[in-house]
Amino acid sequence: MTNILWRGTVIVHRYMGMLIGLLMVMWFVSGIVMMYVPFPQVKETERLRFLPQIPWQTCCQYGPRADDIQIARVQVEDYLGVPAMRLRAPGQLDSIYDLTTYTQIQVDADTARKAVLEAAPRIVGKDAAIVGYEQVPLDQFTIGRAQRDRPLHRFQFDDPNKTTIYVSGTAGQVVMWTTQTERFWNWLGTIPHFLYFEALRTQQQLWSQTMIWTSLLGTFLTAVGIILGVLQLRRGKDGRLSPYRGWFYWHHIVGLVFGVLTLTWAFSGLVSMNPWGLLEGGRGRGEASLAQGPSPKWGDIKASLETLSMQLIGANVVSLTSAPFGGKLYWMATFGDSTTKRLDAAGHLAPPNTAELAQAAARIAGDRGIAEQGLVNEEDDYYYARQRRRFDQVTLPVYRIVLNDDEQTRYYLDPNTGTLLQRADETARWRRWLFSGLHRLDFTVWMRTPGIRDVIMWLTLLGGLAVSVTGVYLGYRRIRSDVTVMLRPFRRTGDRPQRETQAAS
Numbered sequence: 001m002t003n004i005l006w007r008g009t010v011i012v013h014r015y016m017g018m019l020i021g022l023l024m025v026m027w028f029v030s031g032i033v034m035m036y037v038p039f040p041q042v043k044e045t046e047r048l049r050f051l052p053q054i055p056w057q058t059c060c061q062y063g064p065r066a067d068d069i070q071i072a073r074v075q076v077e078d079y080l081g082v083p084a085m086r087l088r089a090p091g092q093l094d095s096i097y098d099l100t101t102y103t104q105i106q107v108d109a110d111t112a113r114k115a116v117l118e119a120a121p122r123i124v125g126k127d128a129a130i131v132g133y134e135q136v137p138l139d140q141f142t143i144g145r146a147q148r149d150r151p152l153h154r155f156q157f158d159d160p161n162k163t164t165i166y167v168s169g170t171a172g173q174v175v176m177w178t179t180q181t182e183r184f185w186n187w188l189g190t191i192p193h194f195l196y197f198e199a200l201r202t203q204q205q206l207w208s209q210t211m212i213w214t215s216l217l218g219t220f221l222t223a224v225g226i227i228l229g230v231l232q233l234r235r236g237k238d239g240r241l242s243p244y245r246g247w248f249y250w251h252h253i254v255g256l257v258f259g260v261l262t263l264t265w266a267f268s269g270l271v272s273m274n275p276w277g278l279l280e281g282g283r284g285r286g287e288a289s290l291a292q293g294p295s296p297k298w299g300d301i302k303a304s305l306e307t308l309s310m311q312l313i314g315a316n317v318v319s320l321t322s323a324p325f326g327g328k329l330y331w332m333a334t335f336g337d338s339t340t341k342r343l344d345a346a347g348h349l350a351p352p353n354t355a356e357l358a359q360a361a362a363r364i365a366g367d368r369g370i371a372e373q374g375l376v377n378e379e380d381d382y383y384y385a386r387q388r389r390r391f392d393q394v395t396l397p398v399y400r401i402v403l404n405d406d407e408q409t410r411y412y413l414d415p416n417t418g419t420l421l422q423r424a425d426e427t428a429r430w431r432r433w434l435f436s437g438l439h440r441l442d443f444t445v446w447m448r449t450p451g452i453r454d455v456i457m458w459l460t461l462l463g464g465l466a467v468s469v470t471g472v473y474l475g476y477r478r479i480r481s482d483v484t485v486m487l488r489p490f491r492r493t494g495d496r497p498q499r500e501t502q503a504a505s
Contacts, residue, residue: 018475028465033189051318059083063102067299107172112153124159132156215270251470258463268438293327304345311347325418369404
């Protein structure tokens with residue numbers, strides 16, 4: 001019975017090693033690429049760098065709108081040479097209005113073309129021309145883009161980088177651009193690693209289940225391999241640790257050395273998909289809204305803009321975005337030199353203070369109480385630059401709140417705006433260690449140092465790749481041998497007439 005179980009386990013490992021092993025080879029190769037080339041994204045700070053100064057001289061006209069209507073977000077920028085306001089009511093998409101006439105701007109193909117041509121010289125250079133256009137709901141490189149930006153107007157340019165620029169069909173602004181180099185490396189990195197193929201990724205449930213089951217099979221395959229490797233471990237008179245020779249020897253030894261790391265990567269990849277809701281965290285209590293307070297009313301926004309439009313003439317402000325906090329209306333003003341300052345409703349500088357942040361902390365905590373709060377100048381184990389986007393930086397200092405509840409829930413507020421940046425409850429902390437810790441090996445601070453981390457990640461990823469490649473090759477070689485044995489009787493039957501003819505002659 002034991003022999004049958006052993007033989008069956010070996011056969012399962014052999015055939016799975018051929019099929020799932022190929023997938024794991026792809027995961028390791030693409031993981032190396034992802035260390036250096038993230039999935040394309042354009043941060044708001046990058047977009048703002050390309051904006052011209054708001055022409056306040058021609059502002060502002062307001063159409064009929066009830067003063068008591070709440071507004072979720074307002075943003076004033078230059079749009080095709082005129083001051084324009086992007087307006088978002090709670091639960092609705094953006095609308096954009098020309099503030100010289102207060103007419104709504106319809107973002108059709110012609111408007112999007114004008115917007116992209118205005119931005120293009122600062123993104124792709126002055127001499128680049130549009131060589132392709134299409135309106136799309138999304139494509140391979142905008143998967144996961146917020147619904148509020150769709151449809152997207154996609155423009156291809158003939159610049160040396162073969163840049164593609166996307167304009168939001170609702171807000172009318174440039175929201176994304178990619179280069180040929182980014183797209184090439186993503187086909188070797190993020191796309192195969194996360195199975196981010198458009199046809200699959202757009203089917204959310206199918207994609208999720210595919211990722212879960214392939215990760216589960218990869219975890220099972222590796223665990224079985226480790227068990228078999230340990231059971232076959234022995235030290236003979238020749239000092240060898242393995243009874244095997246050739247490729248089997250190297251697969252056995254490399255598997256023993258890097259098998260556990262390979263297992264942790266497969267398992268943590270499974271964890272990242274939150275299989276069957278095992279790490280489903282609490283949905284919170286609307287803490288972002290508690291910090292922000294109620295959305296401002298249109299009457300207050302209009303009165304404030306009338307004042308600001310006079311005060312900011314010549315101030316080189318390129319973007320003005322509402323940032324309500326504690327029930328009061330504030331604005332984040334971004335200037336041409338990329339600096340950002342908070343203004344109150346009357347246009348005066350109003351940087352957040354610790355008293356405001358403490359009040360926000362009290363609103364978030366409610367009756368749970370606060371164990372710790374205050375500004376911190378360093379990253380901690382639950383708030384740090386995400387390695388999957390290695391070029392990102394977190395906001396520091398940050399206002400950290402630790403609640404006095406059973407989960408020791410943590411909140412991190414941007415001290416410049418009061419915005420809730422991150423929430424970490426008990427489930428989130430488990431996910432941090434089981435995914436980020438195991439998948440990126442960032443258990444210690446020094447693993448976040450790019451140079452040290454790169455060396456360690458290269459060594460371990462290459463080790464895991466060696467385990468997978470040798471396993472695939474051995475599986476292929478054995479399967480080919482098995483197929484040859486199965487086909488041998490048919491080949492002999494086919495040869496018989498020829499041998500009989502030769503004998504008769």
